[in-house]
Amino acid sequence: AAFGGNGVGIKPMTAFSYMQNAFNHVASGDIIYFVGKITEQLVTPVQVFDVTVVGCGNRPRHADAAPLGSAYAAATWAAPASPTSGQALCRVLQQGWKFVNILWAGSAGCASLELVRNAASGDDERDASHVEVVGCRFAGVNSTDSAIKFGSTSYTEIVNNAYIHDNDFQGCATAIKEHSASLQYRCQISNNVFISNTNDVVVGGYFLHVLNNVMSLAPTSCLKLDGGTGSNQVHGNYLPGAYTDGTLYNAG
DSSP states (O other): OEEOSTTSSOSGGGOBSSHHHHHHHOOTTOEEEEOEEEOOOEEOOTTOOSOEEEEOSSSOOOOOSOSTTGGGGOEEEEOOSSOOTTOOSEEEOSTTOEEESOEEEOOTTOOSEEEOBOSOOGGGOOBOTTOEEESOEEOTTOSSSEEEEEOBTTBOSOEEOOEEESOEEESOSEEEEESTTOOEESOEEESOEEESOSEEEEOOEESOEEESOBOOSSOSEEEEOTTSOBOOEEESOBOSSOTTSSSSEEOO
16 A cells, blocks of 8 residues: 555555555655555656655565554565566656665566666656665565666666665675666765675765675675776775675775
8 A cells, every 4th residue: 555645645544556556646745655565666757856655664574464464564565476577676767766664575687776867858867866765674586686776778877876874685686786887976875784695785986985884794795896986985884804805895
């Protein structure tokens, strides 16, 4: 169940049954609250900015209906039964979106959250910059993709000023990564916990801040930042080995 602004679906008792319906009605500055389990692969609407999507419940966890009543106190965004390979659970197209307290459970070959930007301008620009992801949990169904991905084949410009903080990333192929050579500019990745991922953060960044994260115990790579242009600030992260070994940490 989801409900948003713009005069439709604004009460829990008349909530939308699908997040797509909420996206169809949402306006800039609205807040969408949801409970239960979304099983959709969606793209945020164009020319809609600064929307907050909030999963209800105390901690982001699976919203399966056992035990009785548990679906009303949890919020999960998962892949449909037959997901489209290569399509994220949610692709963000405009600036200022925020995602809070959601368990993301993507499927093999599908990123959970995809942040993109094209080369257009004005009303034709698609740009997920200034996105914020906070208090979410990304579960490890992403066996061949990532939890959060910057860029895609058709969106090759640089997303900037993303703020990814206080999330859990568990059992992902790569928790946070770039598509091809899509760089990240002035983004902050801080206070996250990475658990049992194959790779934690694999991005080409510049003026990137990676601060106070707890990395996986035995990954292929904890922080792989080569491919960017440098000027990154990397401080206070907990790695299961040396910052300088060239495997767990690659400064670039």
